[in-house]
Amino acid sequence: MNLRHLKYFVATAELGQVSRAASALSISQSSVTGAIKELEAILDAELFVRSSHGMELTDAGREFLAASREILAKVDDAKGLTKRRSKVSGTITLAATYTVLGYFLPFHIDRLSRLHPGLDIQISELNRESIEDGLLANRFDLAVLLTSNLSNPELESETLLKSSRRLWVPTGHRFLERGKASFKEIAEEDYVMLTVDEAAHTAMKYWSKTNYRPNTKLRTSSVEACRSMVANGQGVAILSDMVYRPWSLEGKRLETVSTDQDIPTMDVGIAWRNGVEFTPAMNLLVDYFKASFVSPQMAQFSGRK
Incomplete structure (x- = not known):
């Protein structure tokens, strides 16, 4: 593994498309694709899945993104010591x-x-x-x-x-088998609605473009409350990757799946x-x-x- 792998991976993760990452880095798309494949082989983990949105991070990819940013930041700090x-x-x-x-x-x-x-x-x-x-x-x-x-x-x-928005579900949830859920199916689940930073208003804007409405069990301004409720099987939530963590405060795991319709990014x-x-x-x-x-x-x- 080298810094090139990390730079190409971070660029693709942040921009969501190989073509945009290649353009930003002034290199060919094949170079970006090749570096990501090499990195996945080194880590023995799938970092991205291709979707209608472009390149979406897997759970392993999201965890590795945080580490990659930290490594690159420390390298930048070292370069700037003088x-x-x-x-x-x-x-x-x-x-x-x-x-x-x-x-x-x-x-x-x-x-x-x-x-x-x-x-x-x-x-x-x-x-x-x-x-x-x-x-x-x-x-x-x-x-x-x-x-x-x-x-x-x-x-x-x-x-x-x-930051892409995805559906948060507890580990073992039925939606994980397909890796995708429709808004019709989501509407049949108990829903945890985050309210802080106009999250509820944003959510209802994209829900209004469907024929369904969330079955809201709890409205809360706490991201951690959303995380715990989902991890404990008390509902599902659509939230951004930026606030996603795979573990609740109680130590229970939660995962994410994509939806059948586009959701605006945060x-x-x-x-x-x-x-x-x-x-x-x-x-x-x-x-x-x-x-x-x-x-x-x-x-x-x-x-x-």
């Missing part, structure tokens, strides 16, 4: 939503603090509406939030990560007020995220002065 004492300093007021703060941001805040010790990032956790108001009123410099929920025309945003990104003048500290933070995620759409951040 630059560890960054000359850029200053304070950034950063707002974040619950899901982003709990499952995305801490790793990156830790890296930023080590790479740029002069940077003081002051974080506030708020809901989307409060964050939008805060950006427009200049109470916050930047925000990291679910850009898939963002709609205010006075704000600009850049998506960093698209998109994470950065937002700022139209026309805001970026400080060196703000540019540093945005450039850090730009370098951390492989995506053609991030070749250039528009709107920065």
Whole structure:
């Protein structure tokens, strides 16, 4: 195994398609495909399955993705040892939503603090509406939030990560035999509805495109409650890969299956007020995220002065 394997694997996992990963890395599709096959042989595990969405991670793939990102991050840190004492300093007021703060941001805040010790990032956790108001009123410099929920025309945003949504089921569930479930079948199950970060509103938007409705047994703002309920066989839930973990707090396992209809991804990104003048500290933070995620759409951040 080498760093090439990991880079190609992470790019494919984050972009969801071999063609997009190849384009972002400026290499051939066959090189990406070959590297993934080699990696699967080395690990003796299937990391992806092909679907109508493109390349979808298996449970093993999701677990290996976290490890791969950590390895690549440490390599980047090692390369930057001589630059560890960054000359850029200053304070950034950063707002974040619950899901982003709990499952995305801490790793990156830790890296930023080590790479740029002069940077003081002051974080506030708020809901989307409060964050939008805060950006427009200049109470916050930047925000990291679910850009898939963002709609205010006075704000600009850049998506960093698209996280697929899948059906969570307890181990041994009947849906696992086929690896796919229809919305008709899901509607026959008890359903656990997550409400935080507008999750319930988003869910009902894609459910409304079907002829069925979820049989909601519990509405909760806790991802961990969803995880435990599913693992204990008390219902199923459709949630994103970003918040998926294969074990509940009680140590019980849960798994995921695809659905018969497309479900919109949960998109994470950065937002700022139209026309805001970026400080060196703000540019540093945005450039850090730009370098951390492989995506053609991030070749250039528009709107920065």
